[in-house]
Amino acid sequence: xxxxxSGLLLRIYMGVFFLYMFLPLAIMVAAGFNDYSPPSVTVWxxxxxxxxxxxxxxxxxxxxxxxxxLIAGAVIALALPMGLAGAxxxxxxxxxAAGVLYTAMVSPLLTPGIILGISTVIFWxxxxxxxxxxxxxxxxxxxxASYTMLMFMARLQRxxxxxxxxxxxxxxxxxxxxxxxxxxxxxxxILTAAVIAFLQSFENYNTTMFAIGxxxxxxxxxxxxxxxGLSPAINALGILFILATVAFALAWAALKAxxxxxxxxxx
Amino acid sequence: xxxxxxxxxxxxxxxxxxxxxxxAVHPTDLTIEAGEFFSILxxxxxxxxxxxxxxxxxxxxxxxxxxxxxxPMAGIGPSDRPTxxxxxxxxLFPLMTVWENVAxxxxxxxxxxxxxxxxxxxxxxxxxxxxxxxxxxxxxxxGQRQRVAIARALAVEPAxxxxxxxxxxxxxxxxxxxxxxxxxLQETTGITFVYITHDQGEALTMSDRVAVMNRGRIVQVGSAxxxxxxxxxxFVATFVGEMNRLPGRIESVAEGRARxxxxxxxxxxxxxxxxxxGAEAVLFLRPERLHLLAPGEAAANxxxxxxxxxxxxxxxxxxxxxxxxxxxxxxxVNSGSGGLPAGPLRLGxxxxxGVILPAGETAxxxx
Amino acid sequence: MTRLRRSFGAPLAALIVLLTGIWVLGLIAxxxxxxxxxxxxxxxxxxxxxxxxxxxxxxxxxxxxxxxxRAAARTLSTPSATDAKLAQIDAERAxxxxxxxxxxxxxxxxxxxxxxxxxxxxxxxxxxxxxxxILAALAVTAxxxxxxxxxxxxxxxxxxxxxxxxxxLALVIPYAINELLRVFAWQMILNYGxxxxxxxxxxxxxxxxxxxxxxxxxxxxxxxxILFMVFPLYNVLETLDMNQIEAARDLGAKTWQIHRRIVLPxxxxxxxxxxxMTFMLSAGSYSVPYIMTRGTAAPxxxxxxxNRFFQASDWNVGAAYAVSLLAxxxxxxxxxxxxxxxxxxxxxx
Ligand SMILES: Nc1ncnc2c1ncn2[C@@H]1O[C@H](COP(=O)(O)OP(=O)(O)O)[C@@H](O)[C@H]1O
Ligand SMILES: [Mg+2]
Numbered sequence: 010x011x012x013x014x015s016g017l018l019l020r021i022y023m024g025v026f027f028l029y030m031f032l033p034l035a036i037m038v039a040a041g042f043n044d045y046s047p048p049s050v051t052v053w054x055x056x057x058x059x060x061x062x063x064x065x066x067x068x069x070x071x072x073x074x075x076x077x078x079l080i081a082g083a084v085i086a087l088a089l090p091m092g093l094a095g096a097x098x099x100x101x102x103x104x105x106a107a108g109v110l111y112t113a114m115v116s117p118l119l120t121p122g123i124i125l126g127i128s129t130v131i132f133w134x135x136x137x138x139x140x141x142x143x144x145x146x147x148x149x150x151x152x153x154a155s156y157t158m159l160m161f162m163a164r165l166q167r168x169x170x171x172x173x174x175x176x177x178x179x180x181x182x183x184x185x186x187x188x189x190x191x192x193x194x195x196x197x198x199i200l201t202a203a204v205i206a207f208l209q210s211f212e213n214y215n216t217t218m219f220a221i222g223x224x225x226x227x228x229x230x231x232x233x234x235x236x237x238g239l240s241p242a243i244n245a246l247g248i249l250f251i252l253a254t255v256a257f258a259l260a261w262a263a264l265k266a267x268x269x270x271x272x273x274x275x276x
Numbered sequence: 277x278x279x280x281x282x283x284x285x286x287x288x289x290x291x292x293x294x295x296x297x298x299x300a301v302h303p304t305d306l307t308i309e310a311g312e313f314f315s316i317l318x319x320x321x322x323x324x325x326x327x328x329x330x331x332x333x334x335x336x337x338x339x340x341x342x343x344x345x346x347x348p349m350a351g352i353g354p355s356d357r358p359t360x361x362x363x364x365x366x367x368l369f370p371l372m373t374v375w376e377n378v379a380x381x382x383x384x385x386x387x388x389x390x391x392x393x394x395x396x397x398x399x400x401x402x403x404x405x406x407x408x409x410x411x412x413x414x415x416x417x418x419g420q421r422q423r424v425a426i427a428r429a430l431a432v433e434p435a436x437x438x439x440x441x442x443x444x445x446x447x448x449x450x451x452x453x454x455x456x457x458x459x460x461l462q463e464t465t466g467i468t469f470v471y472i473t474h475d476q477g478e479a480l481t482m483s484d485r486v487a488v489m490n491r492g493r494i495v496q497v498g499s500a501x502x503x504x505x506x507x508x509x510x511f512v513a514t515f516v517g518e519m520n521r522l523p524g525r526i527e528s529v530a531e532g533r534a535r536x537x538x539x540x541x542x543x544x545x546x547x548x549x550x551x552x553x554g555a556e557a558v559l560f561l562r563p564e565r566l567h568l569l570a571p572g573e574a575a576a577n578x579x580x581x582x583x584x585x586x587x588x589x590x591x592x593x594x595x596x597x598x599x600x601x602x603x604x605x606x607x608x609v610n611s612g613s614g615g616l617p618a619g620p621l622r623l624g625x626x627x628x629x630g631v632i633l634p635a636g637e638t639a640x641x642x643x
Numbered sequence: 644m645t646r647l648r649r650s651f652g653a654p655l656a657a658l659i660v661l662l663t664g665i666w667v668l669g670l671i672a673x674x675x676x677x678x679x680x681x682x683x684x685x686x687x688x689x690x691x692x693x694x695x696x697x698x699x700x701x702x703x704x705x706x707x708x709x710x711x712x713r714a715a716a717r718t719l720s721t722p723s724a725t726d727a728k729l730a731q732i733d734a735e736r737a738x739x740x741x742x743x744x745x746x747x748x749x750x751x752x753x754x755x756x757x758x759x760x761x762x763x764x765x766x767x768x769x770x771x772x773x774x775x776x777i778l779a780a781l782a783v784t785a786x787x788x789x790x791x792x793x794x795x796x797x798x799x800x801x802x803x804x805x806x807x808x809x810x811x812l813a814l815v816i817p818y819a820i821n822e823l824l825r826v827f828a829w830q831m832i833l834n835y836g837x838x839x840x841x842x843x844x845x846x847x848x849x850x851x852x853x854x855x856x857x858x859x860x861x862x863x864x865x866x867x868x869i870l871f872m873v874f875p876l877y878n879v880l881e882t883l884d885m886n887q888i889e890a891a892r893d894l895g896a897k898t899w900q901i902h903r904r905i906v907l908p909x910x911x912x913x914x915x916x917x918x919x920m921t922f923m924l925s926a927g928s929y930s931v932p933y934i935m936t937r938g939t940a941a942p943x944x945x946x947x948x949x950n951r952f953f954q955a956s957d958w959n960v961g962a963a964y965a966v967s968l969l970a971x972x973x974x975x976x977x978x979x980x981x982x983x984x985x986x987x988x989x990x991x992x
Contacts, residue, residue, distance in 0.1 A: 019797045026794050030817045033828035040831060048831060051841045094662035101647045112987055113667050119919060119976050121927020123945050127965050128674035131681055151670040171367035177354045178332055178361045179381035179432055184652040193371045212821050214930050235827045235934050247824045254819045262812050
């Protein structure tokens with residue numbers, strides 16, 4: 010009896026928690042369709058898509074988007090090879106050296122983002138490179154490579170070491186064994202890591218804000234507008250972000266379910 | 277088909293392996309003849325795989341030397357040795373089809389696609405997997421996967437095939453079937469097989485010679501008969517097959533035999549180690565060499581006891597008999613006459629049936 | 644190294660070492676080292692600047708003296724003697740003027756001096772903000788843990804696996820939505836004319852200046868970072884064998900005893916990750932105070948750092964501020980690892 014009682018209590022608690030998680034987002038979405046500026050839900054002036062057209066015509070948003078994509082592309086190109094190299098190296102070191110290297114490689118994840126941004130800018134200023142897209146790319150790569158490294162490491166740990174050895178035994182050179190056995194094994198992770206790296210880069214605010222100097226990305230631009238919350242166009246953009254996130258989460262879940270079914274069939 | 281390659285001989289001289297301070301393989305001298313089916317038998321963790329990795333080139337000896345076909349192997353990696361390894365878990369490439377697996381070694385040797393595909397299917401035919409070439413390994417049964425691994429190894433025409441407990445993942449029936457297939461394959465190809473197992477049945481049935489290993493040392497090398505009937509140490513005696521143990525002290529010696537005094541009486545048995553009178557020793561006795569004596573029947577060695585239990589096992593029954601020398605196991609062919617008469621039992625064995633060895637580590641201690 | 648070359652071949656091995664080296668040394672280590680270095684010096688008046696200025700004064704006096712001498716020299720008897728004297732005086736004047744110029748540049752050119760004063764610069768006011776930020780981050784972490792532990796436990800252990808997966812997927816959505824948007828939602832809610840004040844108005848309270856008082860920052864911070872606690876906790880709790888809980892219950896353990904002896908010890912790595920992430924994000928948060936206060940309330944520490952760099956342009960002091968924050972966060976990581984007896988290895992998920 011008490012078991013079901015506490016179960017009910019937990020259920021209610023969970024419901025409240027979900028309300029807490031989603032209600033604020035719902036309010037923001039609603040304001041994006043309200044024909045009233047500044048964004049509000051307390052004063053309802055009727056449904057409109059006006060803010061979306063206003064957003065569409067916003068040049069700074071478009072240039073921010075272009076910068077965001079550019080930065081994310083460069084970060085993927087850097088963080089994937091670096092993370093993979095780190096994971097591969099880690100697997101071939103003695104436990105002591107591996108411990109030190111591992112600590113160094115995950116440390117950016119434990120460091121506040123603003124510090125990654127600031128330190129990158131200080132470092133490159135010493136070399137007479139001023140803050141901009143370049144420093145933003147490097148600052149983001151610093152910690153995004155940690156994520157990709159962890160993903161590759163997890164995947165490599167699941168690889169059967171005998172496979173590479175079997176290839177060597179059959180006459181493959183180490184490079185051939187890597188290309189024909191390990192790389193295909195890593196392919197799904199490469200894809201996932203690229204997606205995660207893109208999202209991390211695209212959505213990053215704290216690090217980018219400190220590293221980007223006079224340039225802007227979509228997210229830093231949103232940040233500077235939000236402070237004053239003047240136009241519901243920001244809400245419209247928020248709605249687009251939410252739609253993209255939901256679509257992405259569903260696609261992800263579908264992909265996982267598909268993989269699981271494929272795996273079940275295989276065994 | 278290409279002409280069957282012939283096997284090469286293998287020689288270890290003083291080869292040893294250390295991992296840090298741990299001596300996984302003590303300095304070992306061992307010769308394996310070309311074309312021989314050679315097994316290495318020992319409990320898990322005794323260093324069998326380590327020796328195989330020494331031969332395949334994944335490990336360098338910490339000291340000593342490995343020669344294959346007369347050539348020193350120092351500095352020659354696994355890719356360049358005339359060996360092929362069949363892994364304990366097979367290590368089939370999961371993302372390649374069956375024929376691509378088989379053709380992998382040929383691909384690495386630069387064969388054109390059409391040619392290596394044809395050769396792969398030839399080999400698959402040979403291992404009775406003709407129609408399965410385009411499947412993925414995950415779509416095959418355990419026995420079929422086993423054959424793919426064999427075909428893949430044979431594709432590179434090795435002079436030495438190294439097999440690391442390849443049957444351990446299969447069920448009993450399939451295992452017995454594959455034993456016969458492997459033996460036949462070895463005979464038709466003439467390749468040297470080095471076969472690793474902790475299963476004495478496998479080692480005894482297939483091998484020309486068996487090496488028994490314990491704690492990083494090869495303790496005996498010989499034919500199946502040698503290791504079963506003429507064990508060199510207490511460990512071999514107890515690891516291979518069932519064994520009764522009767523500890524005691526040597527009374528007298530004569531012509532390669534000795535008389536040993538045990539708690540159950542004094543018995544005559546071979547004394548291969550030439551133990552001197554007064555030495556502590558153990559008489560080892562196989563259950564099937566102990567007979568039930570009919571009343572009045574004589575034997576070189578006799579002892580008495582009472583039946584504790586009889587386990588019916590089909591062709592045989594196993595008797596547990598309490599004697600003055602402790603509980604002994606006796607194996608008896610079932611004659612169809614059913615149980616035993618009540619009352620005390622007399623057991624007898626020939627003066628060549630047992631073996632007297634110095635007391636030492638046994639398989640039970642190791643376990 | 645030989646192992647690496649053996650596994651990948653020399654060219655690939657070299658590439659692997661090169662890429663890892665660029666990342667670990669060039670992107671991670673070097674900027675931190677330079678930042679710390681920058682925090683340890685400042686440009687200052689050179690040592691002995693006071694003596695220099697005394698010396699310069701003396702030289703100016705000398706110059707004046709020479710001017711007088713020169714005037715006196717004009718009245719000398721013979722023209723040739725006058726010319727000789729004048730030439731001598733002019734030469735000395737030139738020499739003195741040159742020396743003055745040299746000393747003056749030495750006096751006014753700042754030199755790099757190693758010092759800890761950048762850290763001392765923080766002063767009472769900034770120190771208070773620093774402390775407030777750290778305490779708030781600790782509070783956010785504690786609240787997040789208290790709120791999330793029951794949630795994570797309920798999802799991981801009380802829901803059927805299929806539904807648990809679905810619930811987690813639903814939580815991914817607010818988690819993946821940009822931090823700024825989550826904060827912005829709260830800016831709207833807590834605004835002077837926002838829904839919360841409207842609701843309070845119906846009860847006859849308010850309106851309350853949440854944003855202007857700075858309390859909004861805290862509320863939004865909890866909201867923004869709470870999910871960084873849920874996911875690590877859920878991940879470890881999911882791996883807890885339900886049989887362990889049942890065995891404990893079977894042996895007579897009460898619910899709270901089960902949690903204290905079985906569930907919490909098992910969850911240590913997840914707790915460590917969750918706490919470290921939440922603390923680190925809160926302590927170093929720039930976006931939340933930036934958006935929530937609209938510059939109307941006292942700044943948070945990340946804003947101070949930003950201002951040192953980009954408004955006051957005092958990079959040395961800014962670096963010192965950043966290093967202080969880094970030190971606190973590093974200390975927190977070690978503290979959590981020590982308290983929960985986990986190693987960095989266990990933390991990677
Ligand atoms: N790379 C290694 N490093 C340290 N110890 C090892 C290594 N490989 C094997 N060993 C140890 O050497 C011993 C023999 O191992 P192995 O040859 O695999 O035994 P098995 O006879 O079961 O095949 C074991 O105790 C094992 O733990
Ligand atoms: Mg083994």
